[in-house]
Amino acid sequence: MATRHTTAAPPVKEGGAAPGRPPAAPTEAEQRRRNRLSRRWQRDMRWSPYAFVSPFFLLFLAFGLFPLIYTGWASLHQVEMTAPTDMTWVGMRNYTRIFDDDFFWNAARNTLTIGIISTVPQLLMAMGLAHILNYKLRASTFYRVAMLAPYATSIAAASLVFVLLFGRDYGMINWALHFVGIDAVDWQNDKWPSQIAVSSIVIWRWTGYNALIYLAAMQAIPQDLYESAALDGASRWRQFLHVTLPSLRPTILFTVVVSTIGASQVFGEPLLFDANKGASGGAEHQFQTLGLYLYEQGWVNQHLGRASAIAWTMFLILIVVGIVNYVISRRLRASS
């Protein structure tokens, strides 16, 4: 591309809201030019950033902030979907009741475990795949495209197929398992199998995509780093540990941060995995996530006030998690 450049940019700070660098100090020639600048130019410098960010924020004000404030207001009321304007003030009750709400905490635990089951193997597999794809291979494009194909599938379509594949009596997975001597697993009704099954939908859709991201990052690692490691007598495994992984750290941290946000909102897969039980996430709520519980309270049970409080609580938990994440990543960076 025309504007490609080879000048070195300093390492970028990773983590959510890392501030950009100050611009380079102006040269003298520049200074002279700057002195000639009109007031208009200064206005441009001053206001154009706001012009650039304002479309997003205008849209956000209209379509993002209003719902947020509305749910915030609704969360302080008892209000039903059958009459959304008919509100009864209850103060913080919708929040305080969450402390005793076993279903909420069950959903929180499930969100955490499904988040771990779906994210950790997915990113590890993606890393391994990227490593393999980084070899010289025949038909390498074919593998890459094939692994990206699940990504084009909607959550709904993917969940529909997986429900059939995970069927207890006539599903292909149990049929295959019985050849290795494993009895039929009840993928919908047993706790861990159901969480694994739900997570597998997430894993299936996203592993290939993440593998490509890691692969791209791996390809950007300078070869001389490996060469000097090899000179020091490092095995390939040690090269992976001491060269590849550190170089990928920013990428990994980002996938982890974004995955955390995404995993906290997992919703469509568990909803559709047992659609006949509505949004309860299984008979014993064994795979009901927070996103699903919020949906059940607001959309199925029609308790807008309670659902809004759950939404805000989720939001606040995430912000806390985000801050912790940020602090940890800063520490990690500082220590290395």
Added chain:
Amino acid sequence: MRTAKPEDAVPTARKTRRPKSAQAGGHMHGGPIAYIILAVFTIVSLFPLVWTAIAASRDNQRLAQNPPPFVFGSNLFHNLDVAWNDANLGKAFVNTTIVAGTSAATIVFLSTIAGFAFAKLRFRGRGALMLIVIGTMMVPPQLSIIPLYMMVAKLEWTDQLQAVILPSLVSAFGVFFMRQYLIQALPDEIIEAARVDGASSWRVVWHVVFPAARPAMAVLGMLMFVQTWNDFLWPFLVLSQTGNPTVQVAVAGLGRGYTPDQSLIMAGALLGTLPLLAVFAIFGKQIVGGIMQGAVKG
């Protein structure tokens, strides 16, 4: 409102000293084990899609047998035909293309200029505003649908495509994505050089930022296109099948009647996915290349 999907791409920060020739590990040829692992992953990736088509080519009775069907039956075209005619899919495809195309293009455009401002320009309140952007990503999307619907109803937008398009434009993820990409991909020196030439900020955006951001814009565009294409909950609420359905809304009516026909539902799922799969199959190389380029800046 959009929020990030779990594993959506993030532009990756990395060293930019990458020599043009070398690729780490790329000098090694893959051994048989590498091919075996790749074969397994390829099969696992493609099998559910193929099996969707197999299920769509069968009927309810065959799906209830052990072992499950492995090869195509004779019902595929019949089921596809019924699904197509039942679900008003012609109009749905046009609508979905408009919705997904408009959303993706607009998000890419708005995210790039906003991302550029956050990445490279200094202004008061930048940190705070960026925090708001990131906070926006954390809002659970399920609940905003009710207040949003109240708003759309007030505006009398129900059953019109802008009811789906406009709320989908709030993509905090897009801004975040472009910011992270531009921080590393766009050296300050180039911006400074353009400034020295007397370029206004808009000219900088047109002549420097957009060219530099193109790979990431392509990736973001594809991500958003796929996401909008597959969206169900919100379009289902605001659009109707007889009015302006998207594909997912149109397909939602399949399998009605007292006997939901599983193979027909699978045919609908297949039809809804096929256009994207076709695009992936035809432009696979470019898409993969785009993702790799958009994810890494050399």
Added chain:
Amino acid sequence: MRARTRTARRAVVLAAVASLGAGLLAGCADDGGDDKASDGSSSGGGKGKTTITLGLFGTFGFKEAGLYAEYEKLHPDIKIAENVTERNENYYPALVNHLTTNSGLQDIQAVEVGNIAEVVATQASKLEDLSKTAGVKKDDWLDWKWAQGTTKDNQTIALGTDVGPMAICYRKDLFQQAGLPTDRAAVAKLWTGDWNKFVSVGEQYKKKAPKGTTFMDSPGGLINAILSSEKEKFYDASGEVIYKKNPAVKAAFDLTAKAATEGLVGAQTQFQPAWDTTIANTKFAAMACPPWMLGYIKGKSKPDAAGKWDVAVAPKSGNWGGSFLSVPKSGKHVKEAAALAAWLTAPAQQAKLFSVQGSFPSAPGTYTEAAVTSAKNEMTGDAPIGTIFAEAAKSSPVQVIGPKDQIIQQGLTDNGVILVTKGKSAAEAWTTATKTIDNNLDK
């Protein structure tokens, strides 16, 4: 570099403008379309046809029965279009949302019996009183069906379509192998008047049950059948939630749990794909079955199952399912829509729907018509299903229904008795179910 940048710029601009333009144009075009439609109607009887839209879920079959075509023939200026959602779980919350905001509504909206009490209680002001529509006669409907769509101040905001009088469908071949009678009168006699007897028959069946089969399909099917035959289940007449203290509910739960503990019911949830396969593969001998279930059985069975079923009178009569049509006041064609709703629910059309779709009429006048009395079903051979279901419809109790019936029923089934098939005790299952329900009801 310059050239490339410019090309890039142009491409981006073009893309952005083109797509934005396309979006706006699309928006405008839609507006235009809508306007035209409403103009056509307001000008009244001119050239344009009036399009009436119906919002339906799953199970109606008006189109399949040719009723739209017939109506369009009778009224050449009317065109009918339907929006069908497969699942009521998706359809109903959207309907409530549309009603409360008075937007996005179709000219006619269907309501399921599980939701009708809530719609009548909370949304009546948004819906037309259809009792005054020409051709609507209260006496055409079963009293309780009419009452379910009528508010306290006597506004009938929903007209009944079908009802689901319940009988027991059973496999003759399996009954025979298990040493039970196969004649439908003799079978009915085994359990007349008492669901406990029904479960006892299941115990008999189990002693000689053909391998791999259970007596009944699912715990949900059994508890639903028992509850459907109760006069009061979850609410009392004053509208108070009584499901926990109603002995009938606890008895139904315990009886079902007992059947589940003894392995008399399959470990299935109804209408899941896995349950469908148990029909195809003949994994159970009996199920509670309203007329519409016969169509379901047919759709899920292998061809050789035809004629192997029979229908016997249930221990107690009850109703399972059925729907209503309502007309939102905010529609553009309220009058025409009301006329269509009245026509679709009139006895003649209900009878036609029964012969084609198996939706049983809520118009008792049709129960003596040949279309009903002589009805036969492929799956059940020569069984006089019309007579059996008509009898069940007339002897069903007038049940008290409440706004959250669906949530309570779902809790008892999907978070309750199903757990017993997974090895939980009845008490544990009851605790889980009631805890879930109470949480779901708590505003």
